[in-house]
Amino acid sequence: MVTEELARGWMSVPSLLARGNTMGCDVADPDRRAELLRRSARGEWIGAFSGSEPGAGSDLAAVSCRATRDREEWVIDGEKRWTGNAIRSHFILLLARTRDPAPGEPRSAGIDRFLIEKEPGTLPPGVTATPIDKVGYHGITTFTLTISGLRLPESAKLPGEGFRDTVQALNIARVHTAARAVGLARGALEDSHEYLLERQQFDHPLADFQALRFAVADMATEIAAAKALTYQAAAAIDAGDLSPTFPAICKLAATEMAVRVTNQAMQLHGGNGYTTERRVERYWRDARLTTIFEGTSEIQKTLIADQLLGRRR
Numbered sequence: 001m002v003t004e005e006l007a008r009g010w011m012s013v014p015s016l017l018a019r020g021n022t023m024g025c026d027v028a029d030p031d032r033r034a035e036l037l038r039r040s041a042r043g044e045w046i047g048a049f050s051g052s053e054p055g056a057g058s059d060l061a062a063v064s065c066r067a068t069r070d071r072e073e074w075v076i077d078g079e080k081r082w083t084g085n086a087i088r089s090h091f092i093l094l095l096a097r098t099r100d101p102a103p104g105e106p107r108s109a110g111i112d113r114f115l116i117e118k119e120p121g122t123l124p125p126g127v128t129a130t131p132i133d134k135v136g137y138h139g140i141t142t143f144t145l146t147i148s149g150l151r152l153p154e155s156a157k158l159p160g161e162g163f164r165d166t167v168q169a170l171n172i173a174r175v176h177t178a179a180r181a182v183g184l185a186r187g188a189l190e191d192s193h194e195y196l197l198e199r200q201q202f203d204h205p206l207a208d209f210q211a212l213r214f215a216v217a218d219m220a221t222e223i224a225a226a227k228a229l230t231y232q233a234a235a236a237i238d239a240g241d242l243s244p245t246f247p248a249i250c251k252l253a254a255t256e257m258a259v260r261v262t263n264q265a266m267q268l269h270g271g272n273g274y275t276t277e278r279r280v281e282r283y284w285r286d287a288r289l290t291t292i293f294e295g296t297s298e299i300q301k302t303l304i305a306d307q308l309l310g311r312r313r
Helices: 002-009 012-018 030-041 162-198 210-238 245-274 280-290 297-309
Strands: 047-050 066-070 073-084 091-097 111-117 127-131 142-153
Touching (some): 002 162, 047 073, 111 162, 162 245, 210 245
Antiparallel strands (some): 091 111, 127 142
8 A cells, every 4th residue: 555655756765765665574592583673663664686697587487697605605606687776775675596497497496595785875895887878767777786795694694485486476566566566557547637627628627528527537447456366365475375377467467557558648648748847757767667577578478477377398
């Protein structure tokens, strides 16, 4: 609910929630874990997730960034892409390969999570960051990280199975992204409502023209349906349902809806919508990203179909 309301104003703001919200708290020591959870709740433990690479995006099992054991330290080498908030964060949660899969193991075997603690505004020695110039989502600076000889203590490797735990975390992230998409679409609809009442053409406000009224009705209906689905998926997770199906369904439905609704909102604004004078162009640019990050729409369809039909190959 908080995410949706903040996204109504600016999608970059609730994205900071996704970089807190207990991320980076999964350390082995229970006292340290409790401390980090308290800091996360206070907004004093905001991180960056570094999973994707130039050759590993939708195929996260293709991670090649390497973590090599050197006595009581880990040495990290590789290149990561799409790491948002890397410099301003308190930590970077990084996926790296500690070993190659054994014969018969899945490709994801040997991938682990590492917690890189740092001061906000800095990068640790051995890490350089190059900003990526994005179309939208300008409130979060996104980087390509080049890592060479980064040394981490043994405790930086988090417990659990890195790939499996990351995939399970994505279930929550996808519902969060669906809420962002709903908020974006609401913003576009509400701004369109104001504009149609304000703008006069042919001696009438645009709100008097049936074609435009029907467009608004369609937008409102799509938003209501996606919102209900998103809240239902969130309730299922709270009830302990770890299946990826519902998060994938709500993410697919809400983000594709947001693209359609924000596109229609720009059309309703006419030429004024294609300027930076109105917020609608920002909603449109940010909505387009929601169908890509946290797994593309095609990945969501794959997850849904695999759950329903099984994996054929």
